[in-house]
Amino acid sequence: MTKITIPATNISFDVGEGDTIARAAARAGLGFPYECNVGECGNCRFELLEGEISYLRENPPAVNDRDVQRKRYLGCQALPHGECQIKVPLRDHYKSKFIPLRTKGKLVEIIEVTHDIREFRFALENPVGFLAGQYGLISVPGVNGARAYSMCNVTSTGEQWHFQIKRVPNGKATTGLFDTLKVGDSVGLDGPYGMAYLREDAPRDILCLAGGSGLSPMISISRAAAASGSLNGQQIHFIYGGRAPRDICGEQMLKELNGFGARIHYHPAISMPDDPSDAGWAGHTGFVHDIAEKIFGDKLANMEIYFAGPPPMAQAVMKMLIKAKVPATQMHFDQFY
Ligand SMILES: Cc1cc2nc3c(=O)[nH]c(=O)nc-3n(C[C@H](O)[C@H](O)[C@H](O)COP(=O)(O)OP(=O)(O)OC[C@H]3O[C@@H](n4cnc5c(N)ncnc54)[C@H](O)[C@@H]3O)c2cc1C
Ligand code: FES
CATH class of the missing domain: 3.40.50.80 (Nucleotide-binding domain of ferredoxin-NADP reductase (FNR) module)
Structure with a gap:
């Protein structure tokens, strides 16, 4: 466990082994900004005031030269080495109703949807619910880096998460999912994440x-x-x-x-x-x-x-x-x- 402090708010939270700062903040119930969770959008930027950081994903695409000059990092990819102090605007909007969890999913069924879309159904070792429209991170065995995939089912208990996934020609994770993974095999799962969920209170x-x-x-x-x-x-x-x-x-x-x-x-x-x-x-x-x-x-x-x-x-x-x-x-x- 490593401690991260946001001095402006006096808030501290722990980051577990191999976890990133933004995901650990979400697990602590904080509204740390993010969107894609894979280093592409840049929404999770924070400023490092003190401490040392490395990246989960090598050279994440959203990092630019100004970020490097200003000691700005991507929270979704940042791995702290020892205690750190950071500056980031927390927003309630990013708080998750279901606290994201790192667990394993056992593949229980595969359904053909089209010539290049399949539905992969996983039973979770530690069930966690999600809101309709949210996504999880799947770590496919043998593939570097987790990929984001949105769930297609509806569940509040989260015993199973179902994903409809489109094959990407020569894509690393989708090739692993489509060509290697068999019913009975397990993947790493982390989630739920995402703000594009159903607004049940909207009248339109x-x-x-x-x-x-x-x-x-x-x-x-x-x-x-x-x-x-x-x-x-x-x-x-x-x-x-x-x-x-x-x-x-x-x-x-x-x-x-x-x-x-x-x-x-x-x-x-x-x-x-x-x-x-x-x-x-x-x-x-x-x-x-x-x-x-x-x-x-x-x-x-x-x-x-x-x-x-x-x-x-x-x-x-x-x-x-x-x-x-x-x-x-x-x-x-x-x-x-
Ligand atoms: C929020 C969100 C939800 C998504 N939901 C779905 C969905 O429901 N169905 C679906 O088919 N696709 C979905 N995707 C796209 C999916 O995550 C993958 O980009 C796609 O399947 C291609 O993956 P690949 O590894 O096969 O292809 P590759 O060409 O090998 O990789 C493509 C993508 O993987 C990511 N990536 C590459 N290396 C790393 C790394 N080391 N660490 C982390 N990420 C890396 C990058 O985002 C890159 O654009 C979603 C993406 C996002 C951001
Ligand atoms: S959330 Fe998109 S780069 Fe971190």
Whole structure:
């Protein structure tokens, strides 16, 4: 255990062996800022006042020259060597309802979703619940560094965490998950994390936008919204985008929910309809942000909007929502670095 102190607030917390400063702060119930947890976004920056730090991930992409000059580090990757004093603005917004836990997950089932998306179901050694839309960190055996994956199921006890994962060609973690991991094998799990969770107290209709790998958290949010008594009257719209018809999925999962067709609506979209086999395509054609703008237009400003997917998709959606004058408090998203 190593002690970290934030002198401006007189707050101290312990960091366990191999843990990072931001994750240990979350385990201590503190609102340490973060977003991706993998060294890509830079939201977890803090200033080192005293002490010594190394990085979990070598040369994390979000570190720049100014950070080095100003002794600023990334909390999600920072490993303290002995006691440290740091400066960071804590915010309640980042506090987690379920305190993140480091545990193991045993793979109990694999389900094929599309040609390159599979659902991996893990039973947790030490169960922990999560909010719909949150993510966990999976450490795949033999792969350096944990990867973030969003859960697709809904649970308050957290006996099992289910992840819908898209294979990345030559990707290290996804190759390990798809080609090596077998039912009965275990991975390291850490979580839950993330702020893009379902707001059950929001009175507005819900729009979920998912591109490719963004399926999982949007399915979790739709499942939780459909089951929530406090959201009974609201409409739930789900736009899922892929390149071609063979990428399109999610409708069957939504059909299993109470209210499909009446208050739950599915809008599939493909972005590259130039293959002759796409000729019978009956859904939308275009990118998810364009489809959302086309279908909902002025109504967007009065919707609660959740989105997930690769950074170019998330940035295009955000730009469109800002143009549509959607208040920032109604946008909830994760970029899948
Ligand atoms: C918040 C969040 C939620 C996500 N949810 C999902 C999801 O539900 N489904 C899904 O399919 N994908 C999801 N992703 C993307 C996923 O985490 C991986 O980026 C993707 O699976 C590719 O991993 P790979 O190792 O196969 O590919 P690689 O090309 O080998 O690695 C790509 C990514 O892994 C990360 N990385 C690389 N090295 C390290 C390291 N040493 N330590 C830590 N990170 C490293 C980087 O972010 C990099 O962009 C999510 C990402 C984030 C940030
Ligand atoms: S949360 Fe640390 S870089 Fe994104």
